[in-house]
Amino acid sequence: MVFGGILGGVALGLLFVSQDHWRRGLLTAGGVLLVAALLRLCLPTRQVGMLAVRGRVFDTVTLVVLGTAVIVLTSTVPYSGG
Template sequence: MAGIRTRLPVYAPVMLVMLIAAAGMVRVLTQHWREGAVLLGGALLVAGLLRILLPVDRVGLLAIRSRPVDVLCYAAFGVVMTALAVTITRGSFDFG
């Protein structure tokens, strides 16, 4: 596993998270806001998982504070966003 970590570019973890978040934004912008919100929450959960698994020199821009604080923030926001997207069932964002 050490060989994988040394070959992993520093920007790869944040790019993975950004790709998931971009897919979520595309879903939101195409009027599928629940699916998009779940993808955005999933991006945060993936960021937290990567922050746990990768060493400090390979995590790149996902490292903002200490590891426990980063993981707690990513996981909490990811779970809250996903839970809200799944549990909101009434109404829509149709203003017309």
């Protein structure tokens, strides 16, 4: 159930990207990865489903690094306004 919600959130971000709202889509995907990290940290392994790949700490750190990287890299691209 949790994994499906995370997958749906990333799919929503990719839908924004496909409609030429790439900044909004990538910020959405990065935010969803951070939410996934929080859920992986707080919920028992049995409830997170496929978010549990390795240990709890490894999975959480990996998701935080990826989510933060997507958000930071998206935010550093200058806005052309066009």
